[in-house]
């Protein structure tokens with residue numbers, strides 16, 4: 001848990017003594033992770049060797065060069081929500097970007113913002129809303145880092161309308177060898193930040209690819225992100241006091257419809273048609289457990305309401321309509337939506353359920369409720385999912401996931417859920433989709449094991465049916481790779497090329513060796 | 525560390541969402557004033573947030589780390605303002621503020637806490653019943669010219685409890701004087717304890733000296749009960765917060781506790797106070813932590829966490845929204861000429877002045893930094909004055925205002941009220 005001799009001093013010389021610490025009182029705060037604890041029971045095993053607080057691209061570059069020279073590992077982090085931000089190897093430092101917290105530019109005309117890694121979505125949106133622009137925010141919450149989220153999944157509530165992770169424009173990126181690489185229009189002299197792609201070789205895919213490299217390929221120090229029109233109020237229209245908030249938008253520009261369909265199939269058919277007609281700002285089938293959790297101020301309240309709520313909330317689609325161009329857009333889209341609802345046998349929910357789901361509209365524009373996902377049992381996660389493909393694929397995936405989940409809740413490990421709480425998302429006008437079955441479990445090793453093994457089974461079951469599997473994190477790429485043109489070899493090749501000393505969050509995007517491989521045969 | 529065992533569920537279930545570092549996203553109005561935790565905003569390392577302190581405490585409980593000077597610094601460089609408590613509880617069934625109090629109690633029990641910087645005030649409270657090293661005999665001097673009943677000798681319905689700082693600080697005594705004088709003129713049956721008044725012991729609890737705090741709290745509750753008063757009024761938000769939010773678990777209180785501003789608002793509503801003079805000024809209101817989110821009535825709970833984290837018996841939690849927020853605003857709005865310009869971080873999301881939790885004495889530079897942050901926010905509203913109703917806030921923000929070149933005035937609400945009365 002300590003740095004190679006001399007390395008600390010060199011880092012301190014670059015950063016100043018107040019911006020580096022290897023004291024356990026400091027590093028312990030970067031060593032514990034809820035999900036790691038249950039899945040690997042290894043939290044606290046590796047405290048970071050130090051935590052550093054750079055203030056600029058140059059300082060990040062210096063840190064990464066020093067790591068290469070002295071041979072220690074580093075993990076760039078944003079707000080630290082995800083398991084890959086916790087060291088699972090010795091000699092690892094955390095690059096905490098709290099001093100890199102500036103919005104460098106908001107270009108109203110060209111609709112983009114340039115941010116450093118510790119700018120949160122709520123901060124950025126608060127500024128862009130003042131000029132009628134917005135950015136979509138993830139269910140991870142608007143307190144997370146814009147840069148880190150874009151480096152990871154970057155999928156927000158408005159991806160139906162604004163596109164799935166299409167927001168990355170110009171990027172300044174310190175490669176694992178310490179070189180500064182400028183991506184998109186940044187790569188062209190005086191090109192500015194406005195464009196994500198560039199003439200010739202387009203390296204944007206390398207910045208994050210499908211679901212990001214989890215800090216395994218250096219650190220992005222500045223990113224330009226695309227902004228979109230926003231017809232809402234300057235200040236987020238939140239009424240009420242903690243813990244009872246309601247986001248009330250002007251009704252001539254914003255409406256939410258909660259529609260009850262007879263089956264999940266019908267939900268997806270309606271989602272297809274909504275996409276074909278190019279209406280809707282945010283379109284999600286909302287899982288019962290998550291919807292109720294978002295409306296509850298305590299775990300006790302959840303459990304009091306859950307038995308009855310399960311009977312009422314099934315196959316419900318939430319469609320938020322926004323009048324980006326004018327109030328007439330709302331009128332038009334509402335008419336079209338009503339036709340679609342009729343065609344697929346849907347009906348608008350009653351007032352009681354409408355009240356519960358109403359805040360899904362606010363959540364679509366600025367996530368703020370999503371940490372209530374943890375409320376029902378302490379821990380939650382998505383059991384399989386993120387298999388980005390068509391809406392039909394989403395339905396088939398759900399059929400794979402639920403028997404695995406049911407098995408765990410029958411063993412008392414997960415919360416029982418007869419509604420099969422799928423969160424089904426439409427992206428890019430229904431052109432593609434993904435499903436996230438939300439499961440709840442307690443913070444214990446048995447439940448964690450059931451989750452981890454279950455998740456892997458969702459992958460292997462999908463692969464057996466030649467389907468796009470659940471999203472593989474780290475080592476799981478060794479399971480999915482062979483079924484998908486051995487892409488994992490290409491990824492590993494890139495990792496070795498760009499990070500020959502394997503210092504940038506080793507283990508990501510995937511570890512050097514396959515942990516699932518059978519042990520080599522022993523010589524007789 | 526046995527007192528922390530009951531919080532194990534909270535400690536292991538913290539999901540690192542970081543909500544405790546920020547104002548709730550739906551309440552965020554700008555990039556500049558988006559944060560709620562002064563400690564992590566100043567020191568930057570996660571260890572200085574509720575999330576990080578949870579990790580440190582969990583690490584101590586599990587024997588991963590030991591108490592060192594740095595651990596003490598991490599634990600004590602926190603104003604116990606409760607910003608994290610409000611923002612965490614929005615989504616999680618946890619008690620960050622209770623845990624931050626409890627770890628200090630445990631550190632004291634194990635002989636490691638508090639910090640040397642806290643010693644002078646603690647000794648003074650032990651020896652003189654006040655943290656300012658002032659003799660008991662001078663405690664009542666502030667009230668000499670007022671004709672309030674001496675409750676050690678006669679009965680009244682209401683006790684005015686001035687608190688140590690308003691009693692002794694020559695610059696702030698005027699607050700207690702103006703308040704009491706106004707209440708007397710309104711015809712209330714009110715008295716004081718004179719030199720027999722003792723510290724509420726809030727500063728004692730805040731640094732973790734639980735036994736000493738218990739002694740003072742028990743004594744105060746007994747005295748107030750024996751006086752037979754219906755109501756205890758205090759102008760000090762620190763005293764108010766400790767009376768409402770901590771005393772109830774110490775013993776039965778046969779009296780109501782009221783912040784001075786609440787009573788003032790009532791008197792205005794009843795037409796017993798009439799403003800005669802215009803006070804043409806734009807002001808902004810600073811919600812003191814212990815009058816706001818820390819001024820909620822305490823919900824006492826002794827129980828356990830069962831399956832799925834349910835609390836048994838079901839726990840009623842404090843969310844911070846039921847503090848005293850409307851009264852000062854209504855008073856300001858009732859004063860002719862006053863224009864109230866709100867800051868962004870208000871009510872349960874108020875930014876702490878920086879003085880609480882023993883920070884002023886142990887980490888003066890941090891206290892000053894936090895004050896300067898608030899002053900920036902106050903100035904951004906265009907207000908000419910920053911108004912509050914807490915001696916700690918007023919002292920600390922006042923120092924910040926001075927260091928900032930007096931670009932905004934620091935005022936006590938009662939002093940504006942007195943001016944508007946035209947007396």
Ligand SMILES: Cc1cc2nc3c(=O)[nH]c(=O)nc-3n(C[C@@H](O)[C@@H](O)[C@H](O)COP(=O)(O)OP(=O)(O)OC[C@H]3O[C@@H](n4cnc5c(N)ncnc54)[C@H](O)[C@@H]3O)c2cc1C
Nearest residue numbers: 078079080081082138139140145149153154155214215220
């Ligand atoms: C409850 C929950 C809901 C979620 N919902 C969504 C969702 O709807 N949409 C979505 O997109 N994501 C979602 N996620 C995933 C998610 O946590 C993130 O995408 C998220 O934004 C993390 O932000 P962070 O600031 O905490 O990043 P961190 O956790 O700090 O970092 C995320 C990863 O990116 C790496 N990284 C961070 N900064 C940099 C950098 N500057 N350069 C290079 N690498 C970097 C880190 O090493 C880490 O591996 C969810 C997660 C949870 C727990």
Ligand code: SF4
Nearest residue numbers: 538541542544575612
């Ligand atoms: S808000 Fe609560 S759960 Fe979230 S990181 Fe802070 S302490 Fe942990």
Ligand code: SF4
Nearest residue numbers: 561602604605606608
């Ligand atoms: S009590 Fe205040 S200073 Fe302490 S951790 Fe919570 S928000 Fe930060």
